[in-house]
Amino acid sequence: MSKRVVILxxxxxxxxxxxxxxxxxxxxxxxxxVVDQNDAHIYQPGxxxxxxxxxxxxxxxRSRADQLHKGIEFRQNPVDHVDTESDSVYLEGGTVLEYDxxxxxxxxxxVEEETEGLTGPGWMEKAFTFYDPVGAVxxxxxxxxxxxxxxxxxxxDMPIKCPVAPLEFCFLADWFFQQQGVRDRVELTYVTPLxxxxxxxxxxxxxxxxxxxxxVALVTEFNTGEVDGSxxxxxxxxGREVGFDLxxxxxxxxGATYVxxxxxxxxxxxxxxxxxxxxxxxxxxxxxxxxxxAGVPTSKAGSVTHFxxxxxxxxxxxxxxxxxxxxxxxxxxxxxIETGFGKALLIDFNYDxxxxxxxxxxxxxxxxxxxxxxxxxxxxxxxxxxxxxxxxGHNLPGVGSAMPTxxxxxxxxx
Amino acid sequence: MTVxxxxxxxxxxxxxxxxxxxxxxxxxxxxxxxxxxDIGELTEPHWQVIKFMRAEYAAKGxxxxxxxxxxxxGVSVKELYQLFPKGPAKVAAKIAGIPKxxxxx
Numbered sequence: 001m002s003k004r005v006v007i008l009x010x011x012x013x014x015x016x017x018x019x020x021x022x023x024x025x026x027x028x029x030x031x032x033x034v035v036d037q038n039d040a041h042i043y044q045p046g047x048x049x050x051x052x053x054x055x056x057x058x059x060x061x062r063s064r065a066d067q068l069h070k071g072i073e074f075r076q077n078p079v080d081h082v083d084t085e086s087d088s089v090y091l092e093g094g095t096v097l098e099y100d101x102x103x104x105x106x107x108x109x110x111v112e113e114e115t116e117g118l119t120g121p122g123w124m125e126k127a128f129t130f131y132d133p134v135g136a137v138x139x140x141x142x143x144x145x146x147x148x149x150x151x152x153x154x155x156x157d158m159p160i161k162c163p164v165a166p167l168e169f170c171f172l173a174d175w176f177f178q179q180q181g182v183r184d185r186v187e188l189t190y191v192t193p194l195x196x197x198x199x200x201x202x203x204x205x206x207x208x209x210x211x212x213x214x215x216v217a218l219v220t221e222f223n224t225g226e227v228d229g230s231x232x233x234x235x236x237x238x239g240r241e242v243g244f245d246l247x248x249x250x251x252x253x254x255g256a257t258y259v260x261x262x263x264x265x266x267x268x269x270x271x272x273x274x275x276x277x278x279x280x281x282x283x284x285x286x287x288x289x290x291x292x293x294a295g296v297p298t299s300k301a302g303s304v305t306h307f308x309x310x311x312x313x314x315x316x317x318x319x320x321x322x323x324x325x326x327x328x329x330x331x332x333x334x335x336x337i338e339t340g341f342g343k344a345l346l347i348d349f350n351y352d353x354x355x356x357x358x359x360x361x362x363x364x365x366x367x368x369x370x371x372x373x374x375x376x377x378x379x380x381x382x383x384x385x386x387x388x389x390x391x392x393g394h395n396l397p398g399v400g401s402a403m404p405t406x407x408x409x410x411x412x413x414x
Numbered sequence: 415m416t417v418x419x420x421x422x423x424x425x426x427x428x429x430x431x432x433x434x435x436x437x438x439x440x441x442x443x444x445x446x447x448x449x450x451x452d453i454g455e456l457t458e459p460h461w462q463v464i465k466f467m468r469a470e471y472a473a474k475g476x477x478x479x480x481x482x483x484x485x486x487x488g489v490s491v492k493e494l495y496q497l498f499p500k501g502p503a504k505v506a507a508k509i510a511g512i513p514k515x516x517x518x519x
Binding site for chain 2: 157158223225237238252268269297
């Protein structure tokens, strides 16, 4: 009898896992069902470019169903909840899907309403986010007509998707306002809850240096309690204020809402706690999670999801065959950081090793932790690779799941 | 690493003053640590948070972040800042004798 694998979410993790699994397991042995509430697959790294007119929102969205290989069933339906006791997914509308293996790949959602005032007066007029297409487009219009004043880029609290994106936004804003000829009339400030520009010390120092070089002020340990859109100020819980004429806010993130309605599945924020190496749920051995939905101690980023995919699919195959899981995900993440003027940095790290300088993936390769035009081209080249190699589940040449150490200046590694 | 004395007992703390070994902590030390953080008197709500931090650390191996504290401790984030004005997660962790919360990456 064939087994059924139900994958909740048709984004990066759900799609590449389904496609890899389809190639690995014969159709007669394993039935694969992907469930998503809509059919819009967004290339999320593209959202960063929309506010600056460097990408259009409709260019970065494709059909979810079209990215899935033949032999994978796609169901467009919201999920009501999961019952891990009976191995069943309850869809809205009453359909029940039983599974042998469940993969939670529904990413994270923005919870703007958790921050006082954020969606109140001034939202989408003076306070924006570029973390969804509607916000990114609205922000593009606001930036085009911005003639000067105080611009703040604010991360409310971690975790967020792509923790480097708000920094990239600052760098690109510096470039954009120079192009517009108004940079001397714009005061740029980056306001973060962290105690530095970034979480990892070596990269944080490098990125703080870049902010300074580009004239972006840095406010740290700012826990945003309120965004007062009409008054134009961010207010922290400890009573500090940062004034703005235009605010770019990265809202709080949580897991998909059905996770909280599913007994035992998620944590306080709706993310699914899994073993950091095998990606198997603590709640039930036939439940796995991948990507932003998974509660593992690394960045919520597409590269993480990509590297997790290889391990996840092999572990599902092993689980279905009754073999022990090999559990080899090392926390590998790899991020291009756009720094403006056609340049970018590249960082590469895992659970144990922080980003350092050197070259990726070996001594001859892209420069790490250093601005270069090559990295910018790498970032641009990644979009077609995403649709045509990564989602279909092909290995990218020279880029494997495990973090490479060749080519790195390892004396910086503590 | 530094050795400091709280409630008459020597304990090891790191450069930022967080306990290296949470088992060295006793309730009697909490008021003294609190004074180093400019908190005059530990009230009942302070203790509620401190005990919650200890329990979370015992269960999960790390203290909760402010946002998770606000969702799960029974004390709202606003009240948490009134109790621990310099930052609830960090200061309460220090007073509770557990390492600095790792937070999220």
